[in-house]
Amino acid sequence: MNTHYIAGQWQPGQGESLQSLDPVSQAVLWQGQGASAAQVDAAVAAARGAFSQWAARSLDERIGVLERFAACLKSRTDELARAIGEETGKPLWEAATEVNSMVGKVAISIQSYRERTGEKSGPLGDATAVLRHKPHGVVAVFGPYNFPGHLPNGHIVPALLAGNCVLFKPSELTPKVAELTVKCWIEAGLPAGVLNLLQGGRETGVALAGHCGIDGLFFTGSSRTGNLLHAQFAGRPDKILALEMGGNNPLIVDQVADVDAAVYTIVQSAFISAGQRCTCARRLLVPTGEWGDTLLARLVQVAGQIRVGRFDEQPAPFMGSVISLQAAAQLMQAQAELLARGATALLAMTQPQADAALLTPGILDVTAVGERADEELFGPLLQVIRYDGFENAIAEANATAYGLAAGLLSDSRARFEQFWLHSRAGIVNWNKQLTGAASSAPFGGIGASGNHRASAYYAADYCAYPVAGLESESLTLPATLTPGVTL
Numbered sequence: 031m032n033t034h035y036i037a038g039q040w041q042p043g044q045g046e047s048l049q050s051l052d053p054v055s056q057a058v059l060w061q062g063q064g065a066s067a068a069q070v071d072a073a074v075a076a077a078r079g080a081f082s083q084w085a086a087r088s089l090d091e092r093i094g095v096l097e098r099f100a101a102c103l104k105s106r107t108d109e110l111a112r113a114i115g116e117e118t119g120k121p122l123w124e125a126a127t128e129v130n131s132m133v134g135k136v137a138i139s140i141q142s143y144r145e146r147t148g149e150k151s152g153p154l155g156d157a158t159a160v161l162r163h164k165p166h167g168v169v170a171v172f173g174p175y176n177f178p179g180h181l182p183n184g185h186i187v188p189a190l191l192a193g194n195c196v197l198f199k200p201s202e203l204t205p206k207v208a209e210l211t212v213k214c215w216i217e218a219g220l221p222a223g224v225l226n227l228l229q230g231g232r233e234t235g236v237a238l239a240g241h242c243g244i245d246g247l248f249f250t251g252s253s254r255t256g257n258l259l260h261a262q263f264a265g266r267p268d269k270i271l272a273l274e275m276g277g278n279n280p281l282i283v284d285q286v287a288d289v290d291a292a293v294y295t296i297v298q299s300a301f302i303s304a305g306q307r308c309t310c311a312r313r314l315l316v317p318t319g320e321w322g323d324t325l326l327a328r329l330v331q332v333a334g335q336i337r338v339g340r341f342d343e344q345p346a347p348f349m350g351s352v353i354s355l356q357a358a359a360q361l362m363q364a365q366a367e368l369l370a371r372g373a374t375a376l377l378a379m380t381q382p383q384a385d386a387a388l389l390t391p392g393i394l395d396v397t398a399v400g401e402r403a404d405e406e407l408f409g410p411l412l413q414v415i416r417y418d419g420f421e422n423a424i425a426e427a428n429a430t431a432y433g434l435a436a437g438l439l440s441d442s443r444a445r446f447e448q449f450w451l452h453s454r455a456g457i458v459n460w461n462k463q464l465t466g467a468a469s470s471a472p473f474g475g476i477g478a479s480g481n482h483r484a485s486a487y488y489a490a491d492y493c494a495y496p497v498a499g500l501e502s503e504s505l506t507l508p509a510t511l512t513p514g515v516t517l
């Protein structure tokens with residue numbers, strides 16, 4: 031199978047065998063072999079060879095390719111959405127929104143490139159001060175499985191726009207979506223070598239991240255892998271590393287007037303994408319007392335009725351499956367461990383069929399669990415912590431090494447201002463779901479969630495470096511010479 035795109039040619043892999051499976055039916059959707067170290071070398075060489083010509087093209091020419099790519103994605107929305115649904119398990123309606131985000135990324139990246147890394151000039155003394163930006167060169171992009179189209183696209187589009195060449199290594203769990211995306215780039219007329227696709231898992235990732243021929247790596251994935259990459263890049267200030275990682279995101283609920291609005295917002299925060307978004311609420315902080323009890327009773331009732339099903343089922347489910355049987359088993363195990371350590375199941379997460387990765391939403395009260403682990407459980411399992419007093423809720427929200435998203439549901443502006451002042455996260459929302467961040471804003475976290483290189487609207491910043499210059503058409507002597515110098 032020709033599964034890698036290197037130097038403008040499709041070719042079979044020479045590394046380990048790979049398969050992607052429908053997480054519900056277990057049908058094989060894609061199979062092939064990962065890229066070997068020699069294929070990684072070849073792809074890096076192709077990208078290096080293509081770089082100077084691609085970077086020398088005018089911005090308008092590069093924009094032309096990007097716009098044709100967006101048009102291709104749009105024309106193939108149904109095919110792409112189906113592939114996303116099949117490989118990830120997410121419902122078709124949601125997969126279609128992912129394709130829309132991919133299309134929208136092009137216009138947003140162009141706007142952001144112009145605003146944040148375009149050209150500026152103005153008089154400075156008898157010269158002109160000029161600010162321009164240059165691409166880094168050859169960059170690797172590593173994608174996660176949960177948004178196999180949109181999130182790698184969020185690195186690839188601005189990287190190519192800035193004039194970089196790209197080595198794209200998608201998640202080994204979603205190779206088919208990556209292949210379809212690259213076919214759109216080819217249809218858009220991207221020159222050979224500018225974008226290379228290297229399928230593969232950890233081995234391919236390790237070979238690419240450690241390759242001396244790359245100038246940078248843009249990563250979206252788990253904090254575990256991101257930390258490994260950060261250690262690998264230590265002592266290499268010459269290489270740019272952008273890390274978009276996970277979160278253990280808190281959502282505080284204050285005593286609000288509209289309980290159903292709160293419940294709906296919690297459901298959208300915790301259970302969309304079967305809890306497989308980096309921005310999902312993992313910890314729900316609820317006041318002790320009768321009002322909190324009422325909110326939780328309603329939440330359990332609503333979450334218990336959420337439709338869960340195969341990506342193409344009709345009527346459409348709200349939640350599809352998690353990515354794999356292995357992920358489902360790990361989540362079930364995590365729930366069992368929390369229960370064994372003193373958690374109470376308000377709504378037990380279940381796996382109705384052992385041979386399908388469909389899980390129903392789970393809500394555990396973990397208030398009684400001592401020394402709660404600060405970890406991201408990437409699935410539909412929400413942990414409730416009861417609090418006394420708003421200051422304690424804020425302290426509990428901040429009791430994490432992560433810092434991606436944090437939210438407050440409250441009718442009080444004063445409380446939101448207090449929360450905003452003390453919260454430690456890259457996204458801080460008030461009365462809005464934690465998920466569904468806009469591409470027109472910067473997107474990134476602090477602490478274990480990222481390395482201060484926000485993506486989305488700020489991706490332009492890590493795709494190019496600034497070059498400041500003083501320029502003058504003629505070389506002239508200054509009116510006054512420095513003391514001690516005679517001519």
Ligand SMILES: NC(=O)c1ccc[n+]([C@@H]2O[C@H](COP(=O)([O-])OP(=O)(O)OC[C@H]3O[C@@H](n4cnc5c(N)ncnc54)[C@H](O)[C@@H]3O)[C@@H](O)[C@H]2O)c1
Nearest residue numbers: 173174175200201231232235236251252255274275276308
């Ligand atoms: N902050 C964000 O923007 C954001 C967005 C989406 C997902 N995420 C996070 O991503 C995670 C889910 O994605 P995932 O499970 O695919 O992540 P992952 O870390 O397992 O994999 C991400 C990529 O890294 C590669 N990889 C894995 N181990 C590697 C190694 N040792 N060396 C080099 N490459 C390696 C994988 O093959 C994949 O391409 C969650 O933690 C989620 O929170 C973060």
Ligand SMILES: O=CCC[C@H](NC(=O)CCC(=O)O)C(=O)O
Nearest residue numbers: 307308309465466467468469486
């Ligand atoms: O899974 C992680 C985040 C998904 C999504 N965030 C974005 O799409 C950010 C915007 C962008 O990258 O363009 C979310 O918040 O739901």
